[in-house]
Amino acid sequence: MTDRVRAPVRGHLPTVTVWHNPRCSKSRTAVELLRAKAKVEIRRYLEDAPTADELRALLAQLGRPAIDLARHKDAAFHAAGLSRDSAQEALIAAMAANPALIERPIALYNGRAVIGRPPEDCLSLLP
Structure with a gap:
């Protein structure tokens, strides 16, 4: 048995939900950062209040x-x-x-959430 943490296999990435406003640069940056490490589900909270x-x-x-x-x-x-x-x-x-x-963006994963200010804070949710 190993103590190393494995990187997620491409097909088994975590799925993060982001309450997103596409007009917000911080929100767009958070989505971009998360997409490099996770599947991202977008909730346009202004339209889906x-x-x-x-x-x-x-x-x-x-x-x-x-x-x-x-x-x-x-x-x-x-x-x-x-x-x-x-x-x-x-x-x-x-x-x-x-x-x-x-406030936006908001990232949710595995029963936890963070406000992405700065956007890099969203990455703290990931395993």
Whole structure:
């Protein structure tokens, strides 16, 4: 028996889901980095908006509060009447109603998730 970790066989690459906005350079970079090491399933979250329950599940996978998932420096965040002190459920409801408020990219694999800021952080999910 060996202690070496084998590289994934080409046909048996891990499959990573990415909540992706193709107009975002960071999101495009994350997808490109992941495709070199994994199969990538794309969820265009602006068109296929997550529900509040999906956002709660994502936050559990991230292990982070809702404010970390929100684009809190974006003008739309403040226009929605939100602040860094907004309640968790208010942030979740706002992101479900307006997915443009969600930070991107987000990579999900094997029950864990990361926000790809910087995009290289997405690689930390892979075995």
